[in-house]
Amino acid sequence: MTNTDTQLATLDAEGLSLKSVSLWQITWRRLFKRKSAIVGLVILGILVVIALTAQWIAPYDPIKVLLGTEPVKPRQAPCIHLLGCPADQPQHIMGIDGNVRDQFSRLLYGARLSLMVGFSTVTFAIVIGTVLGALSGYFGGWIDNLIMRIMDVLLAFPSLLLAIAIVTVLGPGLINALLAIGIVSIPAYARVVRASVLSVREMDYVSATRALGGNPFQILFYRILPNALTPLIVQGTLGIATAILDAAALSFLGLGAQPPTPEWGSMLGAERNQVFTAPHLVFYPGAAIALTVLSFNLLGDGLRDALDPRLAHISG
C-alpha cells in the first residue's frame, strides 16, 4: 500500500496523474450503488452494534435462571406489553427458554459469538490458505503437486461431515469447532491464492523485480500477493457466511458451543424437540442465524461486483 501511495504521490508531484482515486474508493462507491449490498451493510452494522453493546441493551443476564425471581414458566410464550400482554406480567419479547432464561437477551449475546465465529475461522483459513496457495503457485513442481493433492482430499469430503469428524477427534467445544471449520475451509483460499499467483508469476514486472535481485519472499509478498487481495476479500466475505452456518450446525448437533453459552445454533438444538409446543424457541435463533448469514452473502455478492475490473467501465 505505502509503495503505491508514494508512487501516486510522485505522479501527482510531476503533474502526471489527474485526480487519483484508489481502488478502495472506487469499490466503496460502486458498493453503494447496489441496493442489496447496502441492505447487507445495514444488517451487518446493526449486528455489530448489538454485539458490542449486548451487556447494556439486553434486559436480562443471558445465563441467569429466572425461576423464583419472576412469575414465569419454562418455555413460556413471548409476552409483549405493546401487543396486549397484561402489564402486571414481566415483558419477555421472545419468550422464556426451557431453562427459564430470557430468550431475547440470549439472542442479543449470541450476536457476539456468531460474528466472532465468522471472523476468526475465516481469518485462520485465509492465513493458512494464503501461505499454502502462495507456496504452491510460486514454486510449482512437487510442492505444488503435494499441497494441491492434499487440498483435493480435503475437498473430497462434504465439509460438514469432515468438520464433525475433526471435532470428534479434538473433542466437542466451541474452540475445537472453530478449528475444524477453519481447517475444512482452507482449500478454497489456497486455490484462490494459487490461481492468482499463477496468473502473474511470469509477468514482466515480476521478472524485473527478480532481475533487480529481489528475494523470493519479497517478490511473493510485495509483488505477487497483492493481486490475490480482491478475490480473497470476496471469498472471505462469502466464507464468513458459510462458516457461521457450519458452526451453528455443529452447535446444533451438540459438538460446538456448550450450554449455557448463548449460541444460536445450540439454543436451537436444545429446544428442537419442543418445536411443536414452543415454536418461538426455535424460530428466533434460526432467524437470527439466517439474517446474519444473509448480510454477509449480500455484502460478498456486492463486493464481487464492485471489485470486478471487467465492470470498471460501467461506473467508477
Next chain:
Amino acid sequence: MFQYIVRRIFLSIPVLFGILLVTFALARLIPGDPCRAILGEKATQAVCDRFIREKGLDKPIYVQFGIYLGEIARGDFGNSIRFSMPVTRLLVERLPTTVELSFSALFVSMLIGIPLGILSAVKHNSWVDVLTMVWANTGVSMPVFWLGLMLAYFFSVILKDTPFWLPPSGRVSPGISAPPFNEVWGLTAQQGSALDAIYQFISRLNILNALLTANWELLKDAVQHLILPSLALGTIPMALIARMARSSMLEVLGQDYIRTARAKGLTQRMVVLKHAFRNSLLPLATVIGLSLGSLLGGAVLTETIFGLSGVGRTLFEAITARDYGIVQAFTVVIAVFFVVLNLIVDISYAYLDPRIRLE
C-alpha cells in the same frame, strides 16, 4: 473423449488413496480405547490383549493401514459395534433413505430453480427477477435444520386438519404395507448374496419399489413423507441453481448469435430454450454437481430433524459413539461417491464443451 475420461480417472486415484488415509487416520485418532469401545467397559485386560492381537492393533501403524486397504479391496468393512452386524449390511439398509432424499431434493431444486433462473434472466430487472433474487439470497442463508423444523411446524401443526397437512417425520406411515418388489415378482436370491443385497437396496427405495409393484398407496404415502425433507434439503441448491441459471443465461442472451437468431425471426421461446439455454448449461452443471456434495452434508441435519435413519444420521451417531467400523466405511463410501460425482461433472463438461476435451 475416451482419452480424456481415462486421464481423469487416473488423476482421481491419488485422491482416493488420500481419502482412505484420512479416514483411517481420523478413525484411529478418535479418542478412546477401541477394545473397550467394542467389547464393552467391563472387558478384562487379558481379553483386551487377545482382541488387540487378533485385530492386528499391536502391529505398526503402516501395517495396520495395509491390512485396512486389503480389507476394503475385498469389500470387507468389518462389523458395527452397536448393531453387531456387518457394516455392508447396514449400508444396504441405510443408504437407500439417503439416496432417495438427496435425489428428490436435487430434483425439487432443479425443477424450481432452473425455470425460475431462466425466467428472471429473460425478464431482467422486472419484479419477477427482483423477487427471485431476494428469495435466492434468503434461500442460501437459511440453516437447513431451522428451515426443516419450521416447515415441519407449519405443515403438520398449523395446517393440521387441512388437505395440505404433511407428516413431520419418518418415511412411511405405520400400517402401510410395502412388500419388496422381488417378492411380488417372485424373484428369489440366496440370503447374504450380492444379488440379495441389490434386491434389498432397490426395495428400500420406497418410491421406486412402489412404482415397480404398482403399490399406489405406498407411493402416495412415501411422496408425502418426502416433500418436507426434500424442500428443506433442496432449498440451498435451489437458490444456487436459480442464481447460476440466471447469470449464465444473462451472459448468453447478450451474445451476437442470439441477436442473429432473433433477427431471423425465431420466436422468443425458440431463442431462449433452443439457442440460449444449451449454452448456459455448463456453469449450471458445476453448481448441480457441487450441490450434490453439500446435499450429503446437509443430509446429516435433515435426517436428524425428520427422524430418518439414513447414512448421514447413522454416521453422525457412529462418530459420537466411536463405532469405528461404521465411521470408516460410511466416510469412505460418501467420499468415493463425491469423487465419482466430480468425475461425472468433469466428463459432462467435456461433453458439453468440446474445447475442454481438446486441451
